[in-house]
Amino acid sequence: MKNKRAFLMLAVLTIFPIFARAQAVVDSEKVHSLAVAIAKAEGFGVKGAVPTRYHNPGDIRSRSMHAYAGQIGLNRHGYVIFKNDKAGFAALEANLTLMATGQSKHYGPNMTIIKVAKLYATGWRLWAKNVAKNLDVPPTTTLRAYFAPEEPVAPAITMHTSAMIELPTAGIVLPILAEN
Numbered sequence: 001m002k003n004k005r006a007f008l009m010l011a012v013l014t015i016f017p018i019f020a021r022a023q024a025v026v027d028s029e030k031v032h033s034l035a036v037a038i039a040k041a042e043g044f045g046v047k048g049a050v051p052t053r054y055h056n057p058g059d060i061r062s063r064s065m066h067a068y069a070g071q072i073g074l075n076r077h078g079y080v081i082f083k084n085d086k087a088g089f090a091a092l093e094a095n096l097t098l099m100a101t102g103q104s105k106h107y108g109p110n111m112t113i114i115k116v117a118k119l120y121a122t123g124w125r126l127w128a129k130n131v132a133k134n135l136d137v138p139p140t141t142t143l144r145a146y147f148a149p150e151e152p153v154a155p156a157i158t159m160h161t162s163a164m165i166e167l168p169t170a171g172i173v174l175p176i177l178a179e180n
Helices: 002-022 028-042 085-101 113-120 124-135 143-147
Strands: 071-074 080-082 160-167 172-179
Touching: 028 085, 028 124, 028 143, 080 085, 085 143, 113 124, 113 143
Parallel strands: none
Antiparallel strands: 071 080, 160 172
16 A cells, blocks of 8 residues: 555656646747747748748757658758748747747756757857847847746836915915826
């Protein structure tokens, strides 16, 4: 009986973190914004550029012919060729979600944009600068900080104070509102 309980407890403790990690939620708008920033840094949209020709906004490489949905091939350097831009962005955004949730094999949420750039891009300095500029954050921003939910900001409260003044000549009293 004790062995069964111990085994059950071990199974729960082993499996629960897998499900908990899978539950991580990432803001899809921020994922898309990062994908667009990376696409710009990679030259996507520039006529004749590899990311544009291959519908691969992230300049994603692979060794497998079937690594991504919508993949129709690889070039001789390992760049993935997608059937359309939508499939290329979907693959890039899926990879970014793995990075943000700590499920990527190579990138983690505690990495800065600079550290990501060092692994991701050959011209990493310019890449990091461009991605950060497009996101309007410093290149030292971690993925965790970028993807962190923004704290709700309380609306500004305008205080009004009132006072009464008496006009000396007419004997009239008027309320005065002043903003602080």
